[in-house]
Amino acid sequence: VDEFETPALIVDAARMRANIDAMAAVARESGVALRPHAKTHKMPEVGALQLAAGAAGLTVAKLGEAEVFADAGCEDLVIAYPLVGESKLARLAALARRARVSVAVDSLEVAEAISAAGAEVGVRIEVDSGQHRAGVAPGDVAELARAIAALPGLRLEGVLTHEGHAYATDDLAAATHAVAELMARAGADTGVRDPVVSLGSTPTARLAAREPGVTEIRPGTYVFHDRTQVAHGAARPEDCAATVLATVVSRPAPDRAVVDAGTKALSSDRLNAPGAPADFGALTSGWPVVRASEEHGVVAVPPGGELRVGERVRIVPNHVCPVVNLFDEAVVVEDGAVVATWRVAARGLSR
Amino acid sequence: VDEFETPALIVDAARMRANIDAMAAVARESGVALRPHAKTHKMPEVGALQLAAGAAGLTVAKLGEAEVFADAGCEDLVIAYPLVGESKLARLAALARRARVSVAVDSLEVAEAISAAGAEVGVRIEVDSGQHRAGVAPGDVAELARAIAALPGLRLEGVLTHEGHAYATDDLAAATHAVAELMARAGADTGVRDPVVSLGSTPTARLAAREPGVTEIRPGTYVFHDRTQVAHGAARPEDCAATVLATVVSRPAPDRAVVDAGTKALSSDRLNAPGAPADFGALTSGWPVVRASEEHGVVAVPPGGELRVGERVRIVPNHVCPVVNLFDEAVVVEDGAVVATWRVAARGLSR
Numbered sequence: 001v002d003e004f005e006t007p008a009l010i011v012d013a014a015r016m017r018a019n020i021d022a023m024a025a026v027a028r029e030s031g032v033a034l035r036p037h038a039k040t041h042k043m044p045e046v047g048a049l050q051l052a053a054g055a056a057g058l059t060v061a062k063l064g065e066a067e068v069f070a071d072a073g074c075e076d077l078v079i080a081y082p083l084v085g086e087s088k089l090a091r092l093a094a095l096a097r098r099a100r101v102s103v104a105v106d107s108l109e110v111a112e113a114i115s116a117a118g119a120e121v122g123v124r125i126e127v128d129s130g131q132h133r134a135g136v137a138p139g140d141v142a143e144l145a146r147a148i149a150a151l152p153g154l155r156l157e158g159v160l161t162h163e164g165h166a167y168a169t170d171d172l173a174a175a176t177h178a179v180a181e182l183m184a185r186a187g188a189d190t191g192v193r194d195p196v197v198s199l200g201s202t203p204t205a206r207l208a209a210r211e212p213g214v215t216e217i218r219p220g221t222y223v224f225h226d227r228t229q230v231a232h233g234a235a236r237p238e239d240c241a242a243t244v245l246a247t248v249v250s251r252p253a254p255d256r257a258v259v260d261a262g263t264k265a266l267s268s269d270r271l272n273a274p275g276a277p278a279d280f281g282a283l284t285s286g287w288p289v290v291r292a293s294e295e296h297g298v299v300a301v302p303p304g305g306e307l308r309v310g311e312r313v314r315i316v317p318n319h320v321c322p323v324v325n326l327f328d329e330a331v332v333v334e335d336g337a338v339v340a341t342w343r344v345a346a347r348g349l350s351r
Numbered sequence: 352v353d354e355f356e357t358p359a360l361i362v363d364a365a366r367m368r369a370n371i372d373a374m375a376a377v378a379r380e381s382g383v384a385l386r387p388h389a390k391t392h393k394m395p396e397v398g399a400l401q402l403a404a405g406a407a408g409l410t411v412a413k414l415g416e417a418e419v420f421a422d423a424g425c426e427d428l429v430i431a432y433p434l435v436g437e438s439k440l441a442r443l444a445a446l447a448r449r450a451r452v453s454v455a456v457d458s459l460e461v462a463e464a465i466s467a468a469g470a471e472v473g474v475r476i477e478v479d480s481g482q483h484r485a486g487v488a489p490g491d492v493a494e495l496a497r498a499i500a501a502l503p504g505l506r507l508e509g510v511l512t513h514e515g516h517a518y519a520t521d522d523l524a525a526a527t528h529a530v531a532e533l534m535a536r537a538g539a540d541t542g543v544r545d546p547v548v549s550l551g552s553t554p555t556a557r558l559a560a561r562e563p564g565v566t567e568i569r570p571g572t573y574v575f576h577d578r579t580q581v582a583h584g585a586a587r588p589e590d591c592a593a594t595v596l597a598t599v600v601s602r603p604a605p606d607r608a609v610v611d612a613g614t615k616a617l618s619s620d621r622l623n624a625p626g627a628p629a630d631f632g633a634l635t636s637g638w639p640v641v642r643a644s645e646e647h648g649v650v651a652v653p654p655g656g657e658l659r660v661g662e663r664v665r666i667v668p669n670h671v672c673p674v675v676n677l678f679d680e681a682v683v684v685e686d687g688a689v690v691a692t693w694r695v696a697a698r699g700l701s702r
Contacts, residue, residue, distance in 0.1 A: 003438075005436065005438055005439065005702045006436070006702065007701050007702070008702075039645065039646075061645065061646045062646060081600070081611075081646060082600045082601050082609075082660075083600075084598050084599075084600045084611070084660060084661050085356065085357070085598055085661065087354075087356055088356065106601050106603065107601065107602070107660060109660055109661075110600075110601075110660065128603060132603075132604075132607070132649075133603075133609060133642070133644065133647050133649060134600070134601035134603055134609045134647060135601075135603060136603065137603075164644065247435050247436055248435075249432070249433045249434075249435045249461075249485070250433050250457050250458065250461075250485035250486075251458070252457065252479060252483075252484075252485055252486060252487065252488075253483075256483070258433075258484060258485045260432075260435070260701070261701075262701075263618070263620070263673060264673065264676055264699070264701050265701055267614070267618075267619060268618060268619035268620050268621075268673070269614070269619050270619075291484070293484065293515065294390065294412065294672060294673060294676075295390075295412045295413060295432060295701060296484050296485060298483075298484060309433075309435060309458060309460055309461065310435055310436065310460075321645060322614055322615065322619070322645060325615055325645075325677075326676075326699065327699070328699055348615070348677065348678070348679055350358050350611070350612075350613075350615050350616055350646060351356045351357065351358070351359075
């Protein structure tokens, strides 16, 4: 690892495999399908490990990501995003001819356009279970389901939600239970026999898998975990499998070190947990990156703390997904040695 | 522009040229050198326009950026960052054989390593003028200058600072004057005859150019401007030359629209101005993106506001530099027509 210039994205292969296996066991033991969200890692090699461990398929956010994973051999993809625009629908139709594809839909006009474009795809109605981002209100599912069922080319599968609002709660179990109940009813409202009822987030995944009516979980971050997941009790610090390797480049004051990982390596995402401090990540020693500009991270060094110019540190990200998106490749480490570099093949593919 | 899939980075060529010309005039009329920070645009085509308008050379943050601009023919580069590590110094030495290169240094050990690596480069002592990021204390300049002057290969040129703390002030003029005075003294402390005294930030640039003792300005953001610059009075809304083109993908409630530009297109950077609202950018209509996840931007739609699914909008970024870093290419528009696509050639090059 010492040969790699910094900043670099480091993946601890053993930790990653343990995370993959643990979530696969959760799904297996609860009898639900696991469809990991690949937007966290964006790497075909990681997706292949998830599928080999028993995942039913992969979730992606965007068509460009779906194309990358289909190219890599993944044959079952859910695009958890409303696809809008002629050229996107032409690409969707082409993709659906070479892989099993389902898409999230939260309006009739989007469903009609997909049908009109000749795409033969599965459809999952996206439900707003409390995050208030996209998604139809639960009470509107039945009507939208009836309309979609009449559209040629579309096979209605059930419902899907991202319960992102759970990150703001202190009681994950209660929040997950409420979402699961709401979604099970929404699934029944589709009129589909044995509907897919799919929930998606890492902190709720273990709880959601055991809720009656839930048939699928779509956690993403679990593959690497991060400080936000640790803050929610969804991971231990030693589960964090992706870190940013950085070099101390300046030591201007005893209480301050500057590392060469700023927001271009760590992103500007803060910890997504109630009452969390507003930092940009933390060294494995626990010392936080208290300020960051694009190429500078300012580490708060405690009294007596040692950190020399030239020393290398590992930074645990607050939110690993946008961090991966900032790197072109990941350096994969096993037993202290570099065993591979993987291209972040779906980086930047927001189209 | 309608043919480009979203999200896309759009550059208004006429506005950009006007911004380039305006800052060139500021420097020319004040008799200071203009050395634009290329980290904002990361595009050789834009750097070439800045040089053609009279820039003395370019500033970059990282060696990888310097290599891209040298490849593109820029022969005078300042790397405003302490370079640390054997492989970086080998690259620096190679770069210095094909371009005039100066580097920022804020410790003797970094200077000694550069000298030992055989790099023949200019050196500017980075001074902490109040931001408290990297940089030596003003009182330590004289001693460091004497030590650097004795190192083979290094030609001491003067001093450099990034007065980023000016973004936190309500009185830019007073803050700029204080930095300029401090830096002029620091320049004299180097013992260099006619030292470079270089200040760098867009909101202070026009003021700094007129301060006695200042010999160079290094603004970056001015080339495109953004909402932060407008908040500081350094630009008018109609000066903002880079926007994110996005599509409305969901309209789940009358007061809420979802666009396909989230933090992967807008970054998570908030407005960097005192008392500014915590949003993620704003449509050209003024409607703010009040929440964002990686692929979703949630727009607050005022009562009666119309925004249909499929409609395209332009979003003005809070901080344009990290936004450019998220795109592989920029779509250049002139008189409503696409005239070029430029590769963001130095994107992601934090090494």
